[in-house]
Amino acid sequence: MTKHNITITINGQEEELLVPSNMTLLHLLREELGQTGTKNGCEAGECGACTVLVDGEPVNSCLTLAVEMDGREITTIEGLSNNGKLTPLQQAFADLNAVQCGYCTPGMLMAATALLRRNPKPTEEEIQIALVGNLCRCTGYQRIIDAVMEASRQGGAQ
Amino acid sequence: MTITESGLVGKSVIRTDMMDKVTGCAVFVDDIQFGPNLLHARLVRSPHSHALIKKIDTSKAEALSGVRAIVTGKELTARLGLYLIDRPIFADDRVRVYGEPIAGVVATSEAIAVEAVKLVEVEYEVLPAIFDPVESAQPDAPLIHPDLGSYSVANFIFPRPGTNVSEHFKIRKGDAEAAFSECTAVAEGRFRLPPIEHVPIETHTSVALCEKTGQITLWASSQSPFAMRDMIAQGLDIPHNKLRVIAPLVGGGFGGKAGVTMEACAVVLAQAVEGKPVKLRLTREEEFVGTSTRQSLISDIKVGCDKDGVLQAMELTYYFGGGAYNDYGVNIARAAGYSCTGPYDVPNVKADSLCVYTNTPVGSAMRGFGMPEIHWGLEQIMDRLAEEVGMDAAEFRTLNCVRTDDEIVSGMKMTPIDLDACIEKAKKAIQWGKKEAPTAPNKKRGKGIAIMWKAPAMPPNPGSAAVVRFNEDATLQVEVGGQEIGQGAFTVAAQIAADVLGVPYENVTVSTPLDTKYSPYEWQTVASRLTWSMGNAVKAAAEDARFQILETVADAWEEDIEDLTIKDGIVISFKSEREQPLDKMVVYGMPNDDFEGWKGGPVVGRGHFMPTYVTNLDPETGQGTRAVVHYTVGAQAVDLEVDLETGQLEVLNIASVYDVGRAINPDLIMTQIEGGAVHGMSSAYESMKFNEDGVVINPSFVDYRIATIADIPRKIHGDYVETPIDDGPWGARGVGEHVMVQTAPAIANALYDAVGVRFSDLPLSADKIYLALEEKDLIKSD
Numbered sequence: 001m002t003k004h005n006i007t008i009t010i011n012g013q014e015e016e017l018l019v020p021s022n023m024t025l026l027h028l029l030r031e032e033l034g035q036t037g038t039k040n041g042c043e044a045g046e047c048g049a050c051t052v053l054v055d056g057e058p059v060n061s062c063l064t065l066a067v068e069m070d071g072r073e074i075t076t077i078e079g080l081s082n083n084g085k086l087t088p089l090q091q092a093f094a095d096l097n098a099v100q101c102g103y104c105t106p107g108m109l110m111a112a113t114a115l116l117r118r119n120p121k122p123t124e125e126e127i128q129i130a131l132v133g134n135l136c137r138c139t140g141y142q143r144i145i146d147a148v149m150e151a152s153r154q155g156g157a158q
Numbered sequence: 159m160t161i162t163e164s165g166l167v168g169k170s171v172i173r174t175d176m177m178d179k180v181t182g183c184a185v186f187v188d189d190i191q192f193g194p195n196l197l198h199a200r201l202v203r204s205p206h207s208h209a210l211i212k213k214i215d216t217s218k219a220e221a222l223s224g225v226r227a228i229v230t231g232k233e234l235t236a237r238l239g240l241y242l243i244d245r246p247i248f249a250d251d252r253v254r255v256y257g258e259p260i261a262g263v264v265a266t267s268e269a270i271a272v273e274a275v276k277l278v279e280v281e282y283e284v285l286p287a288i289f290d291p292v293e294s295a296q297p298d299a300p301l302i303h304p305d306l307g308s309y310s311v312a313n314f315i316f317p318r319p320g321t322n323v324s325e326h327f328k329i330r331k332g333d334a335e336a337a338f339s340e341c342t343a344v345a346e347g348r349f350r351l352p353p354i355e356h357v358p359i360e361t362h363t364s365v366a367l368c369e370k371t372g373q374i375t376l377w378a379s380s381q382s383p384f385a386m387r388d389m390i391a392q393g394l395d396i397p398h399n400k401l402r403v404i405a406p407l408v409g410g411g412f413g414g415k416a417g418v419t420m421e422a423c424a425v426v427l428a429q430a431v432e433g434k435p436v437k438l439r440l441t442r443e444e445e446f447v448g449t450s451t452r453q454s455l456i457s458d459i460k461v462g463c464d465k466d467g468v469l470q471a472m473e474l475t476y477y478f479g480g481g482a483y484n485d486y487g488v489n490i491a492r493a494a495g496y497s498c499t500g501p502y503d504v505p506n507v508k509a510d511s512l513c514v515y516t517n518t519p520v521g522s523a524m525r526g527f528g529m530p531e532i533h534w535g536l537e538q539i540m541d542r543l544a545e546e547v548g549m550d551a552a553e554f555r556t557l558n559c560v561r562t563d564d565e566i567v568s569g570m571k572m573t574p575i576d577l578d579a580c581i582e583k584a585k586k587a588i589q590w591g592k593k594e595a596p597t598a599p600n601k602k603r604g605k606g607i608a609i610m611w612k613a614p615a616m617p618p619n620p621g622s623a624a625v626v627r628f629n630e631d632a633t634l635q636v637e638v639g640g641q642e643i644g645q646g647a648f649t650v651a652a653q654i655a656a657d658v659l660g661v662p663y664e665n666v667t668v669s670t671p672l673d674t675k676y677s678p679y680e681w682q683t684v685a686s687r688l689t690w691s692m693g694n695a696v697k698a699a700a701e702d703a704r705f706q707i708l709e710t711v712a713d714a715w716e717e718d719i720e721d722l723t724i725k726d727g728i729v730i731s732f733k734s735e736r737e738q739p740l741d742k743m744v745v746y747g748m749p750n751d752d753f754e755g756w757k758g759g760p761v762v763g764r765g766h767f768m769p770t771y772v773t774n775l776d777p778e779t780g781q782g783t784r785a786v787v788h789y790t791v792g793a794q795a796v797d798l799e800v801d802l803e804t805g806q807l808e809v810l811n812i813a814s815v816y817d818v819g820r821a822i823n824p825d826l827i828m829t830q831i832e833g834g835a836v837h838g839m840s841s842a843y844e845s846m847k848f849n850e851d852g853v854v855i856n857p858s859f860v861d862y863r864i865a866t867i868a869d870i871p872r873k874i875h876g877d878y879v880e881t882p883i884d885d886g887p888w889g890a891r892g893v894g895e896h897v898m899v900q901t902a903p904a905i906a907n908a909l910y911d912a913v914g915v916r917f918s919d920l921p922l923s924a925d926k927i928y929l930a931l932e933e934k935d936l937i938k939s940d
Contacts, residue, residue: 030189034191036189036191037181037182038182039186039360039409040188041359041360041442042442042858042859043441044858044859046442046858046859046860047359047859049359076182077181077182078181078182080181080182081180081181086180090180090181094172094176094180097170097173097176097825097826097829099173099176099179100645100829100833101359101360101407101408101409101411101643102175102178102179102184102644103186103359103409103410105179106182109180127867128868129868131867132866132868134867135359135864135866136359137356137357137358137410137412137837138644138833139836140832140833140834140835140836140837140870140874141836141865141867141870142832142870142874143832144867
């Protein structure tokens with residue numbers, strides 16, 4: 001397998017990496033870099049658990065090739081809170097008990113972060129549209145919607 | 159000794175795992191790093207639903223570079239099982255279900271393992287397969303387990319060797335036949351549920367390591383690390399202390415990660431490559447094809463009442479499609495048997511509940527354990543009977559529902575509950591009786607109600623143990639063996655310990671991950687039993703620690719222990735008003751007043767709980783003194799509308815009310831009620847689909863749809879009542895599964911109210927509804 005040199009910025013830190021052509025961004029993050037906050041749920045782009053931000057846009061990292069990330073900026077769940085300070089969205093998820101098993105939570109937070117950045121005052125329906133690709137089997141979703149609304153009131157994604 | 163009232167019980171404290179989960183720090187099995195030594199496993203699976211294995215040739219696969227080991231059923235004689243030991247780790251001489259593991263391959267990378275799987279050549283002789291449990295229960299049906307009679311079985315399970323029936327539970331109470339002849343109204347019907355999947359977002363993952371010494375460690379996404387250890391250790395004849403199961407957080411369980419799924423495969427593969435860890439992570443497709451399902455059920459239900467609507471008789475036959483092997487299946491049929499009437503007071507009952515082998519995926523525990531299955535039919539029949547005697551459906555339920563101290567179907571006296579209050583609250587929340595206008599002219603709107611009961615279904619004596627261990631600064635570790643699967647079990651454990659010990663909640667840490675080497679015993683995280691059983695154990699451990707602390711202080715101060723309490727982490731004396739912070743004394747003890755020696759020492763509290771009062775039931779009548787520990791009951795009411803152009807349902811509101819005994823953490827209860835309502839709604843639309851050969855044809859999120867954020871009801875009104883039980887901590891009982899038990903029939907009843915059509919089979923798919931509406935000439939099209 002051909003390998004490629006790429007330079008990517010992950011959560012503000014620049015990395016120079018040698019990656020095979022067929023390696024996904026999900027595999028790179030989890031297996032090569034040990035950044036396991038991003039979850040593997042289906043490897044088919046159907047559950048959203050692996051959602052990360054690439055230049056601010058939410059993508060399924062399981063469907064994204066690492067080699068395509070050359071020169072891009074990636075944000076994962078590990079890059080949201082800073083020195084123990086949660087973002088308003090993380091805080092709202094915690095305050096409103098919008099988490100149960102927690103496996104979908106990182107992807108859900110990343111997709112909602114992207115939403116709040118492009119639309120700081122979303123309606124409930126806009127939240128549903130933005131998060132329809134993120135599956136959760138535990139919560140019943142209402143608290144996730146409520147948490148995004150609350151974060152929006154508290155100053156957005158940041 | 160006075161128990162503290164620090165007010166933590168009944169308070170919605172933040173989850174112990176919340177910060178880890180919102181920051182990406184929460185560790186699941188697949189997140190653990192094993193370094194470059196890690197090997198990867200994949201399974202060879204059967205392409206047939208029923209076949210004899212004539213020959214397995216692994217030579218080509220073995221020759222592939224990077225393959226380290228291949229294990230087949232030929233090398234293994236072990237069988238595993240919970241109640242009926244029937245399941246080989248890899249298929250023995252036959253396969254009994256599509257997707258059954260036949261062999262495992264270990265390789266240096268996942269990609270090589272996938273390649274090697276394709277190179278394993280298996281010769282089969284295909285046998286006739288049987289998928290329908292009623293057909294499979296017939297005496298002349300082809301046998302799926304010819305050796306059923308030789309399997310080990312628990313003494314409360316009654317298989318019928320020479321048939322495919324793995325359990326037959328009977329109720330013979332009163333005289334149903336005679337009672338039916340006196341009934342004014344009788345309703346009967348056959349109802350069907352297809353198998354459905356648990357669909358956790360985390361697929362089953364395990365890593366096994368066998369040291370050169372034979373010591374085995376298994377990291378697994380498991381609801382039941384102790385039961386997993388017990389089953390695998392027994393099956394492979396490994397002493398329990400040589401098999402260590404480590405179970406980090408579970409990314410969704412719902413019953414699918416109780417028992418053993420493929421973890422024993424990982425263990426035997428690791429034994430083949432000593433010294434190197436082997437990871438076996440199911441793909442999403444395998445999660446749909448190769449794990450257990452909620453069992454299918456065909457139920458024949460006949461119910462009669464007198465002219466006043468009072469229930470007189472029931473005749474029930476339940477055929478559970480147990481699948482190829484028994485995991486929990488036989489005990490599900492048993493639980494469905496002793497709770498066969500649903501939450502009703504019925505004097506005359508004849509019931510047969512059967513678990514039947516079928517060439518379908520292993521039927522097993524799923525949130526509700528037999529109860530969603532039987533309530534699907536029961537709760538529709540009750541509506542039909544109410545209609546026949548001209549009664550309102552809710553009023554009919556209030557008239558007939560079970561109450562505290564009633565003698566229920568198994569002969570046991572009903573434990574304290576208030577189902578009436580649940581029904582009333584649900585009615586009020588949904589505005590029962592008020593006809594609502596549809597939101598659009600092409601829609602019809604209706605309301606429906608359904609009630610439920612469920613007891614923890616377990617062996618008679620499942621135990622829980624807990625340890626409370628203080629640190630020097632009076633923070634403390636609570637050690638339990640029950641698992642956090644999202645329901646909040648660790649939080650409740652921390653709350654209970656903090657409350658009893660009079661320390662701040664923030665000072666308590668629950669020791670994770672669960673580890674059979676260090677964690678105290680817990681039977682399993684199933685049956686909604688942790689708040690109750692593990693809660694009792696934690697409470698006992700905290701009381702033990704508290705006693706040690708107060709005894710030391712009383713001794714040092716020469717006071718009476720009765721005069722002391724602990725508040726905000728300080729021991730205080732009501733009598734002398736002296737104070738002693740817990741800081742340091744909980745490990746270093748206290749000096750005597752005159753510094754002549756010391757008292758106390760490191761405080762370690764120990765507690766356990768095991769129900770000792772459950773009795774066996776008569777195998778011919780199903781009657782006994784106490785079939786179960788207790789019941790949880792509840793009511794759900796649904797307001798929905800149907801699109802007459804498409805057959806699409808939209809659930810607008812769900813009111814969902816349960817009797818929880820005592821709410822330890824009210825908001826966590828609400829999260830269960832809300833999540834359960836959506837899970838229940840989703841389950842009404844879900845179905846595993848098979849082709850005529852038994853091949854699963856919808857093994858993906860695209861083809862097996864679960865509810866998304868766009869599908870949820872506009873409103874979920876959750877509520878609870880509190881009727882304390884005598885054997886739970888502060889009267890608390892479980893509620894985690896109950897919250898989805900009767901959602902599907904409540905939806906079906908509302909659908910009938912909307913369009914006057916009854917559906918006896920799940921799923922309630924739009925195409926099925928459309929065709930039924932078309933038949934009734936209700937379709938609107940322009």
